[in-house]
Amino acid sequence: MKKIILIAVIILIAVGIVVFTTKEKTPNASVDSTHVEFGEIIQSQGPVSATVLVSNTGKAPLKINRLSTSCGCTTAKMDSSDLVPGESREMTITFDPLVHKDEIGPITRAVYLQTSDPDEPEIQIDVTGVVKK
Numbered sequence: 001m002k003k004i005i006l007i008a009v010i011i012l013i014a015v016g017i018v019v020f021t022t023k024e025k026t027p028n029a030s031v032d033s034t035h036v037e038f039g040e041i042i043q044s045q046g047p048v049s050a051t052v053l054v055s056n057t058g059k060a061p062l063k064i065n066r067l068s069t070s071c072g073c074t075t076a077k078m079d080s081s082d083l084v085p086g087e088s089r090e091m092t093i094t095f096d097p098l099v100h101k102d103e104i105g106p107i108t109r110a111v112y113l114q115t116s117d118p119d120e121p122e123i124q125i126d127v128t129g130v131v132k133k
Contacts, residue, residue, distance in 0.1 A: 027085075028058030029117040031125060036093055036111075038129030043104070047096040052125060054091050054113065056083035063116035067091070070110040073099035074127055097131045106130050 032053040041048050056062035064080040078091035093111055097103075109127040 025059050026119075027056055027060045027062035027083075027115070027117050029062055029113070029115040029120060029123060030055050030057050031091075031113070031123055034123065034125050036125060036127045038095060038127070041095065041097050041107075041129045041131045043097040043101075043131055043133055046098060047094050048129070049092055049094040051090045051092055052111075053088050054078065054083070055088040056085055058117070059085050061085070061116075064113070065116060065121075066112070066114040068112045068114075070112075071099075073097070074109040074111065076111040076113075076125075093125065093127060095127060095129065104131050104133060 032055075036050045036052065038048050038050065054064075061082040061084055063082050064078070067076050067078065067080065069076055073096050075094045075096075076091055077094075079089055083089065091111075091113070095107070095109065097107075107127075107129050111125040111127060113123045113125065114121060115123070
């Protein structure tokens with residue numbers, strides 16, 4: 001009986017070590033803002049842009065798997081190479097009010113950042129504003 005308990009304790013310790021060391025060596029994606037507010041957007045003045053800082057606060061390289069948006073009037077661009085632990089880079093988000101010329105008033109769009117972060121594989125950044133003539 002003591003032998004079985006000893007084996008069980010050893011297995012639990014080994015599993016705990018594996019889980020702990022695996023967790024310590026994972027990437028962690030973060031952004032400095034999950035909301036971009038453009039305020040009033042004068043349609044005739046064309047596109048407006050803002051930047052969001054994307055960081056890897058984890059202990060392993062962060063892969064940028066995909067960057068997409070909810071509508072063709074909104075674009076998001078950034079270098080998609082891996083971010084090493086502690087590295088940050090800017091993502092530029094642009095909204096073009098001339099894509100939908102008849103759309104005046106409040107807008108809500110989204111940018112989706114998909115990464116190798118096991119805890120949060122997709123981060124959504126909301127983009128809002130009010131288009132005026």
